[in-house]
Amino acid sequence: LPETIFGATYLVVAPEHSLIETLADKIENIDEVRAYAQTAKDKEELERIAEGKEKTGVELKGIRAINPATKEDIPVWVADYVLGGYGTGAIMAVPAHDERDNEFAKKFGLEIRQVVAPRVVDPVNPPREDAKNTDRNMLHAIVMHPTEDKILSLKWKTHPWQTFITGGIEDGEDVLEAAKREVFEETGYKNMEVIKLMPYIMRAEFYAAHKEVNRKVNANVVMLKLTDLAQEVVSAEEQEQFEPVWIDSQDMKNLSPVSELAYILDWVENGDKSYTGEGVLINSGEFSDQLTMDSLPKMAEKFGKQKTTYKLRDWVFSRQRYWGEPIPLIHCEKDGVVPVPDDQLPVVLPEVKNYEPTGTGESPLAAIDEWVNTTCPECGGPAKRETNTMPQWAGSSWYFLRYTDPNNEQQFASSEKLKQWLPVDIYFGGMEHTTLHLLYSRFWNIFLHDQGLVPVSEPYTKRVPHGMILAEDGSKMSKSKGNVINPDDLVKQHGADTVRMYEMFLGPHEDSVLWSEKGIIGVARFLERIWNWINTAEFSEHDEETVSRELHKTIKKVTEDIEAYRFNTVVSNLMSFHNAVKDSPITKDSAKAFLQLLHPLAPHIASELYEQLGGENIDIQPWPKYDESMLVSDTITIAVQVNGKVRDELIVSTDSTQEEIETKALASEKVQALLSGQSPKRIIYVENRLVNIVV
Structure with missing residues (x-):
């Protein structure tokens, strides 16, 4: 975006750019630059801009550019992710606000400077006209439990709020140190590490x-993340305002009021990304505090001029190969290019033994005279079929429409079936799909909609991105590098269920993750434990209450995680459930419900064990439902401190009174040993959390 010019920390030219040869005598490493440029020009454009592709480039040493906004000298690079045919073939790189620039900057150690901040005006508590305006630097601390899938929140006593650990950053204070300070001051937890x-x-x-x-x-x-639960007593002032409360991490979405919550959740779920949206300018000199859209005309006037450049280009829709849909055109010397009549469609590829390239640049079809030679539909004279075929996009751009009615011999799909099934609920795909298949299939669908042949203008309800599995060194797997992992080999060694489940366990669905074969053993052992557990269990008539609570909690978590594509945490929750109940009596019905939760990730093992328990066809069974009442525990854990240090824990009923809890705390053997007969000076009780005995 032009309004991010204050964040431009380097310049990139395309390998085809004339600047390289124009300034060749000034480029100190011109041989290296030319060699890189030639290698890049030999690649297909799609390969150069592919999502997940490792960023490469060479600095033009001896050449610097001047950022007209900051007046700084910035380095100039040549990189293949910039295309010579798009715009000027040169870009200002703003790594804080462009994902490709960000990847490049991280690889080569270039500065990343934020100049646009997303702006949120709280709709519930907007600024008031009669109130004083103040500026502040502050932070939200997401504090993770050391052993459980929970985060720490503040439940306010003075307002109906529940928030992150939140506080101000003092002048000159480091953000990370400020976060640790706020956590300690507001909750008393003191041992933590920055994630x-x-x-x-x-x-x-x-x-x-x-x-x-x-x-x-x-x-x-x-x-x-806390490294332990060591905790000291917070000040009386803090205790009067709020109390720390642990919540399930997936309930983070319910915290309020947190104006920036949507951005925070996106970061937690999708990882580090550049901010590429609109907002308010920061670190931008005289333009700071202006909205990006408002600043654009002023910046254009000061630093250049406004111009719109479109990435969309003409589509070369022909291929010189056998495989592909024949283009239904006929070439006649008298009538020119004539379409094949409707009653002769579809044109079918001839059956041949050899469909290798001809060596002449023509399609292999050009050498099949009996197929090529035909008659003109207009004059009846001799003519030739078009021998180029359509690209793979021709079929893949509308196959989802055919899926709705695959056996229809009269039309590509009936209007009734199209209305029943469209639009597609979810489109899974990476960035390559966004700029290729997603774009082309939308063209197709919009055209067919304009012709009245499909009922929806947009074919997909939503797109869900997915990451890639990278090699152990972080590079993209490719045959040329010899680092491709063959899943067939893994299946032979570990089984299909183990491989499938491990892929889901590697990390968030949207993130690219590093492959490591070490972790697959853990998943294999988990499935072995499940197999042995079900085969050796002595099933009971009734579940213990702890088992029932664990099951319903797991059903809720797994259901929500599957719907949100958090498959890695699905695996974690299944493992946690097994660890919690493996030594407890369990009914067959509860074990079968667990196997249903396991089934999407390990269908073979889950199906087999389900049948062993007397179940029939797990694939068509209704999904387990959880009971809300079973999610609320009737006991709580109270930390017992002596002079601010945790010395014991009590598990008490939720309806226990303060007096009962304090009596039990004083009766603790560990506390009695530390008191040595002394009477406590005072006892501090934080409801449902802790008892601190001061001596």
């Missing part, structure tokens, strides 16, 4: 009711 920092800050504007001022904040997000 990651959100790659961009956000601008939030809201009315802060607890301070009675309007806030315009630059918000950072830090993810931390």
